[in-house]
Amino acid sequence: MKRVYNFSSGPAILPLEVLKQIQEELLDFNNSGMSILEISHRSKTYDAVIKETEKDLREIMNIDSNYKILFLQGGASRQFSDIPLNLAKNGIFAYITTGQFSEKAYKEAKKYGKAYEIASSKDKDYSYIPDCSNLDIPYNADYVYICDNNTIYGSKFHTLPNTKGKPLVADVSSCFLSEEIDIENYGLVYAGAQKNAGIAGLTVVIIREDLIQDILPISVATMSHYKIQVDNESLYNTPPTFSIYVFGKVLKWIKSVGGLKEIQKRNVEKAKLLYDYLDKSKLFIPLIRKDSRSMMNVTFKTTSDELDTLFCMEAKKEGLVDLKGHRSVGGIRASIYNAMPIEGVKKLVEFMKKFEDSVDEDKLIK
Ligand code: PMP
Numbered sequence: 001m002k003r004v005y006n007f008s009s010g011p012a013i014l015p016l017e018v019l020k021q022i023q024e025e026l027l028d029f030n031n032s033g034m035s036i037l038e039i040s041h042r043s044k045t046y047d048a049v050i051k052e053t054e055k056d057l058r059e060i061m062n063i064d065s066n067y068k069i070l071f072l073q074g075g076a077s078r079q080f081s082d083i084p085l086n087l088a089k090n091g092i093f094a095y096i097t098t099g100q101f102s103e104k105a106y107k108e109a110k111k112y113g114k115a116y117e118i119a120s121s122k123d124k125d126y127s128y129i130p131d132c133s134n135l136d137i138p139y140n141a142d143y144v145y146i147c148d149n150n151t152i153y154g155s156k157f158h159t160l161p162n163t164k165g166k167p168l169v170a171d172v173s174s175c176f177l178s179e180e181i182d183i184e185n186y187g188l189v190y191a192g193a194q195k196n197a198g199i200a201g202l203t204v205v206i207i208r209e210d211l212i213q214d215i216l217p218i219s220v221a222t223m224s225h226y227k228i229q230v231d232n233e234s235l236y237n238t239p240p241t242f243s244i245y246v247f248g249k250v251l252k253w254i255k256s257v258g259g260l261k262e263i264q265k266r267n268v269e270k271a272k273l274l275y276d277y278l279d280k281s282k283l284f285i286p287l288i289r290k291d292s293r294s295m296m297n298v299t300f301k302t303t304s305d306e307l308d309t310l311f312c313m314e315a316k317k318e319g320l321v322d323l324k325g326h327r328s329v330g331g332i333r334a335s336i337y338n339a340m341p342i343e344g345v346k347k348l349v350e351f352m353k354k355f356e357d358s359v360d361e362d363k364l365i366k
Contacts (some may be wrong), residue, residue, distance in 0.1 A: 003346035008322035053248035076192035080108035100152035128289040132161030149175035154299030179264040203244035271295040297332030
């Protein structure tokens, strides 16, 4: 078996231990004589899986019972519309746009009420997180929205916005479970699972109870109504059973390595290794301002598009795959999610040094 170091932004690398466990129990789950892929979502066996997954998530993130946890489908993108629809009271929404996903969410929200862009980093190609300490937030805004970690650009909020008492809604898709957070700072967080939480097909929504409304100002599809999903414990219809099962395995893995404290420590170490090298390199140029850099998605480029392409091609030969930047940004992106071992980052940095040494002097930064 030859496994590579997979730097994909998502679907992304999974812990090998998790893959092995899935493989091991794929044909016969818990002595049921059936695969988890074949088991009814209404069965006792499956009920134990979904309940334990929720319990483990609560334990790992320290989530109290005043927050509800939903296991939904439709991708993180589905939440771009479901959030304004479910959280609307006044129909006034405040958005901070720091990349393509928050732009998409903002655009979607405009369909359902009055959405205001209260801060943005568009002026500098989303290369930083704006100062959000004293924003002009409409007095009657239902919430303030951020994309916490910008997968495409590689930036991250290191200080949460001062929302002046409004609930904070955060898309944490690409930084979910990467560090310790205080859930009490948020009204709602959500994440697509296919980065740090398993595989595609599952979106986890964590919502403070008081934001869940029985009756919504605009009537929505039943499947989109959080209240109905909460009342049915995410089993209104068939949930993404396998994706939830994989998420459960990932949570067990997080617990086994020492929880979010240890995960965060590892992530800080991995990111530091890469950024320290980038900051002194004469070939590679980091794309994000120092105070706004993501621990999960590290974006950079060389002095030319040709060298970027050559770098990714040569890296692939060394078993360092999927390093190409997002198609809209170009350059290089190393996604180093929880499951990426430090050895993968070390190997990447070593290869970068070797590549830099092989480049002609005139192509280096003077
Ligand atoms: N938000 C963020 C931060 C993302 O990185 C992505 C996908 N990469 C999305 C939203 C959209 O997720 P999905 O493809 O699950 O709709």
